[in-house]
Amino acid sequence: MSQAASRTDVIRRLRQRLLTAQQTPVTGPVVSSGLPQLDRLLPHGGLRPGSVVECVSTVPGLSAATLSLQCIRQLLQNPGAFAVIDSDHEFNSAAAAAVGIATERLLLIRPPRSESLPTPSARPRQSTPSACPRQLWSLEQTARCPGVRAVLCRLDRASSTVLRRLQLAVEASGVTVFLLRPASCLKLTSWADLRLQLDPEISPRHPATCLTVRVTHSRHAVEHHGIVRLKVHHETGVVSEVPQLADPATASFGIR
């Protein structure tokens, strides 16, 4: 075996051992996301309880939160509350109800706004200051609570210490935390168990908006590849899979 091949083999084995050391035991049954194609993309074939899932939109308004809500709806088949850390006071509970989440399961946590932080505007591309300490404290406390099944939080910036604490909290409690993060986080190291990147796919011919989802980071997989194409129905907002089209040759069989 050549030296290059042996080095490659050593690196591959070391990487495998590193990932094995990082793996944590699954704390409960894996839950389907509700989208079979997305499940095939995920390391365990679904959502793992006691994990942190980052949803990074390269552009705002890409239905990342809607996709998260649909996944959370599956998790809520088990007992536990659904907590939303809403430090901006902008979470629309009707959107969760439209996805199929019972509002009785919704716990809205709104830490008081810090007077030093500016009022958030609707200009999504502008960089926002780091997360409020109250928001981070609320997020960590909620992630530590075994009575909560899932948490949704918009988190722009957070230090590695905070994210590591969050990771340890969910491993102990079994809570699944969904973090909505901006595109600027793609350049940063991820402490999450899973990072999903959402990109838009504009097609004027399609009535619905398509987006692609890819796994850019996972603590439980060696290689990250594969893309899932999803579509967002413009009226209902339901995120569903793009059906695989048949071979055009067979479609033209009937056209004479």
Next chain:
Amino acid sequence: MAEARSMVGTTSGRTAADVQFHSWTAGADRQTLTDLAEEVRSFAPTIGLDELPLPDCLLLDITGCGPLFGGEVALAEQLTRRLKTMGFHTRATISDTVAAAWAFAHADHRVAIIRKRQRQKRSAPDRSAEWKLPVIIIPPGQAMDFLTDLPVSAGRFQPDDIDILEQLGISTLQRTLQLPLDDLPTRLSADAVRRIHQLLGTQEEQILPLPESDPVCARWTSEYSAGSRGAVRQILEHLCERISEQLIRRLVGASSLECTLQLDDQSVVMLHTEFVRPVQASEVLLDMLVLRMESCPITRPVVSATVQAGLSPLPTARQKDLFSSTEHIRPQEDLAVLLNRINNRFGQESALSVTLTQDPRPEYAAQLCPVTAADSADTGDRLSRLVTPELPDDRNTPQYHRPVRLLAHPQPITGLQNDLTGGTFRVAGHTESIVQSTGPERLQTAWWDDDAVHRDYYRVRTAAGSGYWLFRQLQTDDWFLHGVFD
């Protein structure tokens, strides 16, 4: 005392050295009963003493308390067991009225046995009962059936009245209660007449509640003040441990804590915490006080500290699952701990439950209210609904897609025409180009609403792929951004 000592050798065959003698005082009995009342406060909201000059029993109003303990039988058994651990042999009777319960508690079982034998001879239906039992429960409405067998002494009559009744040949309550009520005042005292009416149930008898003794409280004071937060925390930790000991001893929980810190400049800092569920653990009490302290500036050294707890009975968990006794309550308990921490740090308005309304205005489509309500029963219901998987209620489910992010105040945008596709709009100085739009969805309130709203909403998709929720105000034709389809 001397007479008692002299009687020991002549009657029982024992010497005085074999017997312990204690001088008796009426006040001591009353004090003992009052102390016992403190120990059993967790069993009934109202506890009092009977009205006799020498009370020898406690009266507990357990109306509605049975289900909290798994039934009246379980309540009585737990009560007697509790008193037995304190060295008291008790008999607990439960009946509809105070008079009936007192009578059954003081009934002599020998009389009942004699009656039973007499009835057996006469072949009469046997309605006597074994009275010498630690727990006697008379079914509702059947007290009169059993009262008739009891002697006159069970009626709480004065000795003079008992003598009169014996002279009349009346030795049982049955014959006493059969006396014509109109003639009673001429033969018996007013007190006896009152007792008869109480036995019959025609006169209500209230239990005078014994006031609670010293509240659950702990205090620290020292000539050396505590200057640092760490020192204050240690003081609070010690006080919370003492509070916790008192709570555990009384079998109650703390529903609130009031902490008063006196500073060296005579100013006072008050810390108030409330708990979703009654708490006993000192760690939880301290944790909540420390959370409160973080939001209160203590700029001066502390010279004294007082912590007082508001009491609440501890709820009894009832098993609902076949295989687990705690599975159904564990998520609620964990959620209660989380709510304790959030409420005590940020206030009750920070943890909210959601109810959808029929209001067409999107900003009022959801009604938010604190999870922890004033009524603890409502809080328990909300906690239960938060953790229980149920089918979603479709009654108020919006028909159309709604943005996850709804701006608190709609932001005005300029540059839009009615034909949205291909149009551009500026949001806070940034230009977005619309490639797709759906709508309008007209949302308007009734004409009689003071805050009338008439809006046409559009869901737009921009060239960058962003989704926004815009609306045009019908009265002014102005355009606003209201939400982002995040």
